Amino acid sequence: MSDETAIGETRSVRAGYVGTSVPRREDDRLLRGQGRFIDDICPPGCHHVRFVRSDIAHGLLRSVDAEEARALPGVLVVLTGQDLEATLPVMAPSKADGGVFEEQLLDLLESEGSFIRRENRLPVVVDRVRHVGEIVAVVVATDPYVAEDAADLIVVDIEELPSVVDPDAALLPDAPLLYDHWADNRSLQLHVTKGDVAAAFDAAATVVRRRVHSERLSASPIEGRGVVAELDPRTGRLTVWSSTQIPHPVRTVLADALNLPINRIRVVAPDVGGGFGCKAIPYPEETIVAHLALVQGVPVKWIEDRSEHFTASIHSRDQIHDIELALDGDGRILGLRDRFVMDSGAANPLGVVQPYNTIAHLCGCYHVPALDVVATAVVTNKTPLSPYRGAGRPEAVFAMDRILDAGAREAGLDPLELRRRNLIPTAAMPYAVGINYRDGAPIVYDSGDFPALFERALELANADSDQRGGALMADGRRVGLGVSTYVEGTGVGPFEGALVRIDSDGQAFVAVGACPQGQGHETVFAQVAADALGLHPDSVHVTTGDTDAVPHGWGTLASRSAVVAGSAIVEAGTEVRSRMLQALADDWEIAADDLDVLDGQISVRGTPSQNESVAAVAARFAPGGDFARKHGTGLEARSYWEPPTVTFAAGAHVARVAVDTETGMTEILDYVVVHDCGPLLNPQIVDGQIAGGVAQGIGAALYEEARYDEIGQPWNLNLIDYLLPTSDAMPYIVIDHLETPSPLNPLGIKGVGEAGTISPPAAIANAVEDALSPYGVQINRVPVSPGYVLGCLYQNNDYPRSGDAVRANQ
Amino acid sequence: MTTTIQFMLNDSPVEVEVEPRTLLVDVLRDGLGLTGTHVGCAYGVCGACTIIVDGLPARACLMLAAQAEAKTVVTVEGLAPPGEMTALQTAFHEEHGLQCGFCTPGLLCSLAALQQGDPAVSREDVDDAISGHLCRCTGYVGIRRAAHRALGVGPGTGDAS
Numbered sequence A: 001m002s003d004e005t006a007i008g009e010t011r012s013v014r015a016g017y018v019g020t021s022v023p024r025r026e027d028d029r030l031l032r033g034q035g036r037f038i039d040d041i042c043p044p045g046c047h048h049v050r051f052v053r054s055d056i057a058h059g060l061l062r063s064v065d066a067e068e069a070r071a072l073p074g075v076l077v078v079l080t081g082q083d084l085e086a087t088l089p090v091m092a093p094s095k096a097d098g099g100v101f102e103e104q105l106l107d108l109l110e111s112e113g114s115f116i117r118r119e120n121r122l123p124v125v126v127d128r129v130r131h132v133g134e135i136v137a138v139v140v141a142t143d144p145y146v147a148e149d150a151a152d153l154i155v156v157d158i159e160e161l162p163s164v165v166d167p168d169a170a171l172l173p174d175a176p177l178l179y180d181h182w183a184d185n186r187s188l189q190l191h192v193t194k195g196d197v198a199a200a201f202d203a204a205a206t207v208v209r210r211r212v213h214s215e216r217l218s219a220s221p222i223e224g225r226g227v228v229a230e231l232d233p234r235t236g237r238l239t240v241w242s243s244t245q246i247p248h249p250v251r252t253v254l255a256d257a258l259n260l261p262i263n264r265i266r267v268v269a270p271d272v273g274g275g276f277g278c279k280a281i282p283y284p285e286e287t288i289v290a291h292l293a294l295v296q297g298v299p300v301k302w303i304e305d306r307s308e309h310f311t312a313s314i315h316s317r318d319q320i321h322d323i324e325l326a327l328d329g330d331g332r333i334l335g336l337r338d339r340f341v342m343d344s345g346a347a348n349p350l351g352v353v354q355p356y357n358t359i360a361h362l363c364g365c366y367h368v369p370a371l372d373v374v375a376t377a378v379v380t381n382k383t384p385l386s387p388y389r390g391a392g393r394p395e396a397v398f399a400m401d402r403i404l405d406a407g408a409r410e411a412g413l414d415p416l417e418l419r420r421r422n423l424i425p426t427a428a429m430p431y432a433v434g435i436n437y438r439d440g441a442p443i444v445y446d447s448g449d450f451p452a453l454f455e456r457a458l459e460l461a462n463a464d465s466d467q468r469g470g471a472l473m474a475d476g477r478r479v480g481l482g483v484s485t486y487v488e489g490t491g492v493g494p495f496e497g498a499l500v501r502i503d504s505d506g507q508a509f510v511a512v513g514a515c516p517q518g519q520g521h522e523t524v525f526a527q528v529a530a531d532a533l534g535l536h537p538d539s540v541h542v543t544t545g546d547t548d549a550v551p552h553g554w555g556t557l558a559s560r561s562a563v564v565a566g567s568a569i570v571e572a573g574t575e576v577r578s579r580m581l582q583a584l585a586d587d588w589e590i591a592a593d594d595l596d597v598l599d600g601q602i603s604v605r606g607t608p609s610q611n612e613s614v615a616a617v618a619a620r621f622a623p624g625g626d627f628a629r630k631h632g633t634g635l636e637a638r639s640y641w642e643p644p645t646v647t648f649a650a651g652a653h654v655a656r657v658a659v660d661t662e663t664g665m666t667e668i669l670d671y672v673v674v675h676d677c678g679p680l681l682n683p684q685i686v687d688g689q690i691a692g693g694v695a696q697g698i699g700a701a702l703y704e705e706a707r708y709d710e711i712g713q714p715w716n717l718n719l720i721d722y723l724l725p726t727s728d729a730m731p732y733i734v735i736d737h738l739e740t741p742s743p744l745n746p747l748g749i750k751g752v753g754e755a756g757t758i759s760p761p762a763a764i765a766n767a768v769e770d771a772l773s774p775y776g777v778q779i780n781r782v783p784v785s786p787g788y789v790l791g792c793l794y795q796n797n798d799y800p801r802s803g804d805a806v807r808a809n810q
Numbered sequence B: 001m002t003t004t005i006q007f008m009l010n011d012s013p014v015e016v017e018v019e020p021r022t023l024l025v026d027v028l029r030d031g032l033g034l035t036g037t038h039v040g041c042a043y044g045v046c047g048a049c050t051i052i053v054d055g056l057p058a059r060a061c062l063m064l065a066a067q068a069e070a071k072t073v074v075t076v077e078g079l080a081p082p083g084e085m086t087a088l089q090t091a092f093h094e095e096h097g098l099q100c101g102f103c104t105p106g107l108l109c110s111l112a113a114l115q116q117g118d119p120a121v122s123r124e125d126v127d128d129a130i131s132g133h134l135c136r137c138t139g140y141v142g143i144r145r146a147a148h149r150a151l152g153v154g155p156g157t158g159d160a161s
Helices: A004-014 A027-031 A067-071 A081-085 A099-112 A144-153 A197-202 A247-258 A284-296 A306-312 A353-361 A393-411 A415-422 A450-460 A521-533 A561-588 A614-620 A626-631 A683-703 A760-771 A786-795 B024-031 B087-094 B104-117 B123-130 B141-150
Strands: A047-053 A059-065 A075-080 A135-141 A155-160 A186-194 A206-218 A226-232 A237-242 A265-268 A300-303 A315-327 A333-343 A371-378 A431-436 A442-445 A478-490 A496-502 A508-512 A540-544 A595-598 A601-604 A607-613 A635-641 A647-659 A666-676 A733-737 B003-009 B012-018 B050-053 B056-059 B072-074
Touching: A027 B087, A027 B104, A047 A144, A047 A284, A047 A306, A059 A135, A067 A075, A067 A144, A075 A081, A075 A144, A075 A284, A081 A135, A099 A186, A135 A144, A135 A155, A135 A284, A186 A353, A186 A431, A197 A315, A197 A333, A206 A393, A206 A683, A226 A284, A237 A247, A237 A284, A247 A265, A247 A284, A284 A300, A315 A353, A315 A393, A333 A353, A333 A393, A353 A371, A353 A393, A353 A431, A353 A478, A393 A415, A393 A478, A393 A760, A415 A450, A415 A478, A442 A647, A450 A478, A450 A647, A450 A666, A450 A733, A478 A760, A496 A521, A496 A561, A508 A521, A508 A561, A521 A540, A521 A561, A561 A595, A561 A601, A561 A614, A561 A626, A561 A635, A601 A614, A607 A614, A647 A760, A666 A683, A666 A760, A683 A733, A683 A760, A683 B141, B012 B024, B050 B104, B056 B104, B087 B104, B087 B141, B104 B123, B104 B141, B123 B141
Parallel strands: A047 A300, A237 A265, A333 A371, A508 A540, A666 A733, B003 B072
Antiparallel strands: A047 A135, A059 A155, A075 A135, A186 A371, A206 A315, A226 A237, A226 A300, A315 A333, A431 A442, A478 A647, A496 A508, A496 A635, A595 A601, A601 A607, A647 A666, B003 B012, B050 B056, B050 B072
């Protein structure tokens, strides 16, 4: 939909609870310890699963000896890949996100030599392991302690093969192959161009080139993944609770894998303790646990432990860019060339999503007349890569904002001034970038004001002060200022589902396919539904994450839920309200347009004495009476709202840092975010999303890296070695908003879930380089750890990457 | 081989049979059904499983159940009487100190123990207590604001480092 009528509705919708910080209804249960997370679910008779995982990065599985484990009291069954090969089918790469768009996108790019190779993988390894953490055996026992004991008794014999760890080495002609039938280790190549890049570089007054690396990250929600499955012998239905962001796609995978009709499977995402993308693909554990519940006839449960999370849940980022910028004599961008390699680990479960997001967002807020990007994904013996909050955009922004700073230095311009000269002017909106989004639609920035965002951020950061450029502080540290801007395509399709009904007591029930991991969907969607229906939010119950509640759904990922599920609620809710008001207007012999409804009370405009409660009207819609016979039974509607394409949010971040050149430590002194996601549905929740995103961005900028040694052994298998930001690492954050409405949905909104995460690596790296400008140091990777800074200062940017034999001091 | 232990749990005496190796957090969650105490890492780093033992914050994942013998244990479920909330819980709600809520019970217990143990607690003490917990959702902004307000150590800005 999203036609004129619907957009007209926006105004009345926005007059009520939308736009206010309605307190979160989720909090009450969570603050009392009454939340219901995956590990809180344990049906009577539940058995517990422990997976035995490969501790070798690359090798041939010779044998799995489980004899002793099987004999342990309390062990129900131990299964190997061979035991399961006949019953469990291979898992195809996911179509949970952009996979649906992949074929059309590749068709568009085919002429440029683009391709993708995707491998179906067995849930449990039969012959060859390709990363540490792959499942080689499954133990089911009466008790989790016993399951772990049994797992320890299983002897796995793996004949080690040479590992591929460094993505550059993976591309060498003599590199060992991960998949023997492939010609090389490339899993994907995408080539996107616009304009005449060669001519742009020929004409340039300044050309700069950098090689920059966004390190590999782990999403690390504080709750890991988990699955519980139970077969109800009475109904023959299987219920699978999963700590997932995508219950409906998981249901589809399970139906295929278990050869069950969809009507026999219910997937429920209970309270989910953070997701950030790592719970947004179907995983083998879901299939295995569901299979076990079916064939063993007992409820079965698996809870991921923290070290499993670091090897068995997806990683993200890990892109190395060779990026070149051509500027004219005035510092205006003529062209941009980028060749980047994404180390996708042992598989590439979401195909084009992450690398194409990088391509699509590379130009960002800047006018780039000519562009030539080649993305190459390579397979290595590491945990597979899939989108984590930001999903290819932080890598793009890091490369772009680093090369802009480099270009400014080379051209003798202030990096702020260089940006001013290249920001897309306000008058140019809506702005067509000249390449396509991954849904196949041409990229058009539908709304926004990039110069206003940028200047506001500089103003709030007091960027004009002399606290930048390596100025010395009283304690001897150097101060630097860095900026970064970004756009973010949000609210991606293909659709989201919502059912809205008003029961005969006048209370509303709303079910959506989108499911939260802490974002406050129950609160915000109640606001949206309340305004659409004319009820108080307290009269609206919202159900999420249950495939029985709404037949079709997609999930919460990619900054999409408010936009897509919110619009579905508006559309369905508007239909319900219209039916209700039209019926009453017919009875009263007036025009429906003369009726208002607010907080459950319907009144005639200008004649407030003529009124009726929603409850009284809703009761008459109950089946069996004259009213219902005349006006139709029940007050309910559904919507599967399809966005025309993504809508573009944007933002500007400014970081001011202090760098200690003796210890290499970076402290963030000030951090400013100015963001434009259109009208704020719930300002408190929006600010919370941004602050949390910035914290993850700061983690990526300064602390987090999932590293491997030269044989593919992970270094960081716990939260001691993998550094998540603690509260003392978080600076004061100033958040401000610009609210330019999107024309692409009835709420006029753009997504905000990932926004905060996108710019911190770029802004902070720029600030550190600025602080160290007296030394002429280049910051070419994140995290900017103390070891890296000292390496830059003393070893001239020579810092080992994953796969290098010598471990660097962290 | 099991052993019987007795302790006070949220103002009520409890008696449970446990194996010597059973962790306290598993007894609380699986044996006694108090699932508000969460396990995030199981080795004491994340702080999600923090409870109050004899007035001090303790990681329930690092305690054997047998160590609770004769102790007084308070979990998130016991912080406020049924139907009520402490000022700290209310502040977390009003200041958006939680998103997914998984780390929240541990933070509430750490801060409640701090508050009960030292009426003249400083802002530094509060920040120090928070820094012992990992939260992946909030960026700690709302947590600091809520804790500062509830423990009376600041104007509630929370962001100031």
